[in-house]
Each structure stands twice: as C-alpha cells, then as structure tokens.
Amino acid sequence: AGTEENSYERAEAIARYLLERTGRRPELAVVLGSGLGGLGDSLTDRQVLPYAEIPGFPTSTVAGHQGNLIFGKAGDRDVVLMQGRFHAYEGYSVHQVTLPMRVFHLMGVRAVLLTNAAGGLNRDYAVGDVMLIRDHLNLPGLVGCNPLRGPNDERLGPRFPSTSDVYDKRMRDQLAEAFKQCNFPGATRLGVYVYQQGPCYESVAECRMLITMGADAVGMSTVPEAVVAHHAGLRVCAFSLITNMALLEWDSAEKANHEEVLQTGQLRADQLKSSVSHFLANFSLD
Numbered sequence: 001a002g003t004e005e006n007s008y009e010r011a012e013a014i015a016r017y018l019l020e021r022t023g024r025r026p027e028l029a030v031v032l033g034s035g036l037g038g039l040g041d042s043l044t045d046r047q048v049l050p051y052a053e054i055p056g057f058p059t060s061t062v063a064g065h066q067g068n069l070i071f072g073k074a075g076d077r078d079v080v081l082m083q084g085r086f087h088a089y090e091g092y093s094v095h096q097v098t099l100p101m102r103v104f105h106l107m108g109v110r111a112v113l114l115t116n117a118a119g120g121l122n123r124d125y126a127v128g129d130v131m132l133i134r135d136h137l138n139l140p141g142l143v144g145c146n147p148l149r150g151p152n153d154e155r156l157g158p159r160f161p162s163t164s165d166v167y168d169k170r171m172r173d174q175l176a177e178a179f180k181q182c183n184f185p186g187a188t189r190l191g192v193y194v195y196q197q198g199p200c201y202e203s204v205a206e207c208r209m210l211i212t213m214g215a216d217a218v219g220m221s222t223v224p225e226a227v228v229a230h231h232a233g234l235r236v237c238a239f240s241l242i243t244n245m246a247l248l249e250w251d252s253a254e255k256a257n258h259e260e261v262l263q264t265g266q267l268r269a270d271q272l273k274s275s276v277s278h279f280l281a282n283f284s285l286d
C-alpha cells in the first residue's frame, strides 16, 4: 500500500507504456478540471487513450471528467492532456491522485498546467472569472494528508521540498497574456486557492473561516498535483474557473451544486479553449 501507488517503478512502467504505445514525446501536460474537458478538442493530431486501457492508471468517476489521456499538438508543440482528473474524495489515496504527475515527469514532460473549477470566496470575483493561482492553502496537507507522506525516493525529488515557489511566475505571466490576447470575457484575477478534500461543498461558517485564512477561491483538487509536480522539478502553472460564488449568508436560499459548476464550464468553454490553446502553442519553456 502507501507509496507503492505512486512509486518510481509504477510511474516509470506507465511512462514507458505510453511512450511506446504513442511514440509521442510531450513537453507539456495539462489537467482539465470539472466541466473543462471540452478543451481536449483544441489539440490537433489527436490520439485518445481511455484511462481504462492504461495498465496501472486509475479511472475517472466524476461527471464532467471523461477519463481520457489525449496526446496531440498545440501549434508545433507536443502536449498531453488529462481529460478528467482523480480526486481524493472519490476514494483514491493522495498517492493515486498524484501518480500522473510522476508519469509525466518520467515521460520527459517539463511543465504542467493544472486547471480546476472553484467557488469564489473573494467578493470582488464573479462567476465566469478566471483566477490564476499565485499560492495555495493545503488544508489536508497541513494536518497529515500530504501527498509526499511516506518514504522518499530521491529519484523523484527531495525529502523536504520548498513550497514557497510552487507556481511558476513566468508561466503565469504568459498565461495571463494569453487570456488578454484572446479577449477572455471574464476578469483575470490573481489569488490563493484553498484545497479541501470534499466531496461536501463548504458550510457558511467554513467559507467565512477560509476568507479570514487568506483564500480567494476554494476547490477539491489541484494542490496535491501541484506539490508532487513541483517536487519532481516540473514547472507548474494553475488556474481556477470561478464557477459559483461561495455562500456567506446563513439565510441564503441558494445551494452549491455540481450542475452549476458544469454549466459555467460550458458557458466559458469556447473562450477558455482559445486562450489555453494560444498559451500552449506560444509559451516559452526556456
């Protein structure tokens, strides 16, 4: 059990399988969040591998996460894209959730773009905005559920990694530029994402607490992947689509729900597709 689930040997076997099966050498990986799977259409020269066909890989169980690994091109650049991610609330261990990051690293991928749907805590934000992630609060990580828990394999990264520098500023600036160039209709924000394990949406008291902790948006993913990717030396960039506003009043008639999350993804699908494709094709890895 434990870290066998994302051990060097397991990740390396999957990486070898994918390289042999596809003959591709992607430089960059993208993880698509809830309702953002349509971005998979933006690649050309596509090769689609359902997760179920990849030995040792988990499968997707959440609506809006199709469960395909898509190899393809953005401009001249080889990219691999996860159309569907794994979440701890599905019952996956934090090691299974982060296994793909190690697979990408061992395939020679140099940078990863993580995307997610999130609830807006910051009252300046609106549904349909994008928040570029500057930093995170890893709530489960702080209290004993860190993805790097367990024996450390130095081939995958150091025992005590920094996390003050997880999100690459240059990639983030280039991503912001892509949103601007493509006239993304929502505002482009810069903020702090707080990871809570889910699957419950937050209570009103929890939302109020998270705001006082310094969070701008809340979600159920991304941070474990970011920590493991950074540990392995990948450059990491991440953004949230603000799909709903977190509820801060006890007498509110509204309720958070996954349908609204998916609908907002749908609403912004085309604009996200053009901004992300522009970024993938044009950003500089040097």
Ligand SMILES: O=P(O)(O)O[C@@H]1C[C@H](O)[C@@H](CO)O1
Binding pocket: 032, 033, 034, 035, 062, 085, 087, 115, 116, 117, 118, 198, 219, 220, 221, 222, 257, 258, 261
């Ligand atoms: O995979 P992401 O983080 O985009 O998905 C969010 C968090 C939950 O999985 C789901 C809740 O609506 O959307």
